[in-house]
Amino acid sequence: MSKQTILVVDDEKDLLDLIEYNLRKEGFEVLKAENGEQGIEVAREHKPDLILLDIMMPKMDGLQAVEEIRKDDELKGTPIIFLTARSDEKTEVEGLNKGGDDYITKPISTxxxxxxIKAVLRRFDEKEESxxxxxxxxLLIDKDRYIVQRGEEEFQLPRKEFELLFFLASRKGRVLDRQTLLNRVWGDNIYVVDRTVDVHxxxxxxxxxxxxxxxxKGVGYRFKE
Incomplete structure (x- = not known):
């Protein structure tokens, strides 16, 4: 399946390294940051599929960071999970109200x-597919009619070209590798080669x-911002 990217923001270096190791074992790409300010910079540059965010950090804590992320048009839809030692109900409610999608208390087993993490990603994938x-x-890309419109122009693309365009456009700004596109547009059980994506x-x-x-270059494709 696709190599989704997860940004882990935490000021505990040992924990960062441990989480990175286990996420990579599961096939994820991993980005790291050690405080909220750095986390926002990395997120804006790379647009991860999910952000794992500590609360108690220097420079900018996780609650401030999530507010800034939710103000950013390119990041506001990114799923965010708090992973923190703060176990009080008040902080949990505040974190979820500010835009967190899940709240996990340390310590937790890998x-x-x-x-x-997979449950949240799955939930967001299902929402995007709907x-x-x-x-x-x-462009107006209409999946109900399989039509692409640009002003008065109307384009009827073959099915797989349309589905590839729709998938890329629904994840605007994200870099998607060819294997991801093959899996999600053509399906896991159909044998096609990377070149198929390039042709379409x-x-x-x-x-x-x-x-x-x-x-x-060397990765895949991205629908431009």
Missing amino acids: VKLLSR VNRLDVHD VRKIREKLGDHYIETV
Whole structure:
């Protein structure tokens, strides 16, 4: 399946390294930051699929950081899990009210932590899949009718080209590798090669123009911000 990226923000270096090791074992890409300010900078640059956020940190704590993240148009939909030693109900409620999607108290076993992370990612994937119309840039991409509109122009793309465009556009700004695109658009049980993605992207560009989908050399593709 896809290599999703998780940003871990915590000022305990040993814990950061432990979480990174176990997440990588599960196939995730991992980014790290040691305080809230650094976490926001890394998130803005890399746009992770999920942020694991401590509360008690120097420079900017997790509660302040989540407020800033939720103000950012490009990050406000990113799932955030608090992982903290603060176990009081008041802080938990405050964290969830400010925009956290889950609240986990340290210490927690690696197995349980991974389970909670996967559950949140799964929930957000399901929410994204339920969207049937996208307004991105000057395009309206309508999954109910399998139509792409740009002003008065209407484009009818073949099914897989449309589904590839929709998947990329629904994750605008994220870099998606070819294997992720193959798995999510063509399915795990269908044998197709990486080149299939390249061919479909080229055909989409021929019809809509080459200014929507960006090639990220050596990785895959990204629908431009």
